[in-house]
Amino acid sequence: MMETETFHDGNGNSITANQNIIVNQIALAGAETVTCSATQAGYNLTLSVTGNAPYTATGTGAPGTWNGNKWTSSLITSGTNYNVSLQDSSACNTVTVSGISPNCCSFNVICPTFQPLTVSCYQELPAATTLTQAQFEALGNGNGKISGTKCGVIEIVASNGTDPGCNANVTRTYIITEYEDSNKNGIHDSGENTILNSTVCTQNILIHDTTAPVFNESLPQTIINVDCDTIPTAQSFTASDNCGSANVIYDEQKIDGDCSSRYSLVRTWTASDKCGNQNSFVQTINVSCVEEVFNAVSANGDGLNDVFFIKGIDCYPNNNVRIYNRYGVIVYEKNGYDNITNPFQGFSDGRATIVRGNKLPTGTYFYTLEYESDGRKIQKAGYLYVNSQ
Ligand SMILES: [Ca+2]
Numbered sequence: 001m002m003e004t005e006t007f008h009d010g011n012g013n014s015i016t017a018n019q020n021i022i023v024n025q026i027a028l029a030g031a032e033t034v035t036c037s038a039t040q041a042g043y044n045l046t047l048s049v050t051g052n053a054p055y056t057a058t059g060t061g062a063p064g065t066w067n068g069n070k071w072t073s074s075l076i077t078s079g080t081n082y083n084v085s086l087q088d089s090s091a092c093n094t095v096t097v098s099g100i101s102p103n104c105c106s107f108n109v110i111c112p113t114f115q116p117l118t119v120s121c122y123q124e125l126p127a128a129t130t131l132t133q134a135q136f137e138a139l140g141n142g143n144g145k146i147s148g149t150k151c152g153v154i155e156i157v158a159s160n161g162t163d164p165g166c167n168a169n170v171t172r173t174y175i176i177t178e179y180e181d182s183n184k185n186g187i188h189d190s191g192e193n194t195i196l197n198s199t200v201c202t203q204n205i206l207i208h209d210t211t212a213p214v215f216n217e218s219l220p221q222t223i224i225n226v227d228c229d230t231i232p233t234a235q236s237f238t239a240s241d242n243c244g245s246a247n248v249i250y251d252e253q254k255i256d257g258d259c260s261s262r263y264s265l266v267r268t269w270t271a272s273d274k275c276g277n278q279n280s281f282v283q284t285i286n287v288s289c290v291e292e293v294f295n296a297v298s299a300n301g302d303g304l305n306d307v308f309f310i311k312g313i314d315c316y317p318n319n320n321v322r323i324y325n326r327y328g329v330i331v332y333e334k335n336g337y338d339n340i341t342n343p344f345q346g347f348s349d350g351r352a353t354i355v356r357g358n359k360l361p362t363g364t365y366f367y368t369l370e371y372e373s374d375g376r377k378i379q380k381a382g383y384l385y386v387n388s389q
């Protein structure tokens with residue numbers, strides 16, 4: 001500072017001289033530095049000054065600590081920019097230092113080690129969509145870890161990849177996100193969408209379904225014996241699978257038996273899941289019957305109704321056929337009727353009052369048919385029209 005001073009000697013003399021006067025001023029010595037804390041989401045500002053101690057600091061990070069002419073701020077929260085005013089003992093001037101906060105948020109995630117895992121169904125995958133840090137760190141071998149000088153709030157979201165189908169891996173993804181906690185309440189509030197850090201951990205899970213579906217309804221007997229007119233209609237079955245829906249398809253095959261009216265129906269219901277696991281139920285229906293009695297005889301050798309034809313009777317050798325006339329007199333009887341050996345052709349077989357070999361008169365007769373089927377005695381009867389023209 002340059003000042004002009006006037007000196008007086010008390011005798012009226014005076015002298016005027018220019019003189020340099022050193023006035024104490026504080027000044028920054030070099031640039032300030034910022035250093036992130038190793039343990040907290042904050043930083044310390046360090047600077048050195050020249051001037052006359054003691055010094056004072058006001059503003060961000062104040063009061064801090066002075067070590068000689070070096071000042072170290074108190075911990076400043078990461079994200080808070082600094083603005084510090086410094087004075088020395090003379091308070092003659094003020095030095096202001098300001099700057100932008102360094103990013104002191106650190107975030108370290110160690111993904112858990114996952115052992116191979118197999119589930120039957122997509123639906124059996126872990127379903128949790130959010131996890132706490134403790135839950136995350138308990139996953140797999142329990143060696144996952146979220147650490148660091150976090151500035152925000154941690155949110156862990158889990159999701160499963162799309163269903164890969166049968167015998168394939170699906171990826172379960174854990175996204176660990178640190179959101180800025182603008183209002184510093186330790187909670188990820190709506191609107192706090194700024195992502196500070198994010199890490200993804202993945203787990204492969206094999207989906208392999210080896211379990212066949214099961215039928216929902218109680219199933220009928222596997223083998224039944226029926227007549228032609230008592231064949232049950234095929235039931236409709238549904239099935240359930242451990243992994244969701246199952247499809248039931250129905251098939252029926254007819255297998256011929258050892259005579260004309262004996263056959264088997266083999267009914268198969270097959271329940272399948274989407275992975276091809278199958279469960280089948282097979283029912284065999286043994287069918288036997290006299291299928292039809294042709295109740296007209298015209299024994300004129302024209303090839304039409306020339307004999308009393310009982311379709312299917314060959315399956316029941318243990319049978320009896322009787323034909324009565326309108327007066328209730330037996331005109332024909334045969335055990336073991338087979339349509340071929342001595343069938344009824346409109347002639348009396350000589351029973352009762354009718355002379356054997358007589359051509360019976362045209363008219364309405366009556367037949368009875370008895371046979372055994374699976375140990376049951378079955379009887380049929382009806383009119384028989386005989387034309388002797
Ligand atoms: Ca918040």
Ligand SMILES: [Ca+2]
Nearest residue numbers: 209211241273
């Ligand atoms: Ca299944």
Ligand SMILES: [Ca+2]
Nearest residue numbers: 298300304305
């Ligand atoms: Ca005929």
